[in-house]
Amino acid sequence: MPTEELDTDPLPYGDLALQTIAMPRDTNANGDIFGGWLLSQMDLAGSITASELAGGRVATVAIEGMSFLTPVHVGAVVSCYCDVLETGRSSLRILVEVWINARQDGEPIKVTEGEFIYVAIDDQRLTRPITP
DSSP states (O other): OOGGGSOOOSSOOSEEEEEEEOOGGGBOTTSSBOHHHHHHHHHHHHHHHHHHHHTSOEEEEEEEOOOOOSOOOTTOEEEEEEEEEEEOSSEEEEEEEEEEEOTTTOOEEEEEEEEEEEEEBOTTSOBOOOOO
16 A cells, blocks of 8 residues: 555544554564564454454454554553454454554554455364344
8 A cells, every 4th residue: 555545544443453562573674573573463453353243253364454563662662552344254354454653652553454254164274244
C-alpha cells in the first residue's frame, strides 16, 4: 500500500487487541525493531479478533498492503488495534493498525497498518462457515 494511501489520523481505528513492549532481542542490525517481529504482533492481534468473531480457530490466508511509516524504538509500548472491515461466509478481513507513543512527549505515533484476511477452520484444518 503506498504511503499516501495510509490513514495517519492521530487516533487509531478499531479496538485494542494486543499490547506489548518492544525488547532489545527484537532489533535488526540498525538497532530498530525488526519489521518481521512487528508483522507477527499484527498477525497475533488480528487472529485474536478473528477467532473471537469466528467462534473458534482461524488461519491467516493473506496480508494486503503494508508500509512502515516510522521505526519502532526499543522500549516502545506497541499497541495493535483491529477493525473488522468485512465478514464473509468463512472469512474475515481485518484492518490492523500499530501505534506507539513518542519518546519525547508521549504523543501517539502511527507505525503501520495492514489488511489481514483470516479463514475459519475446523479441527481438521478445513474451511468452515462462521456462525453468528
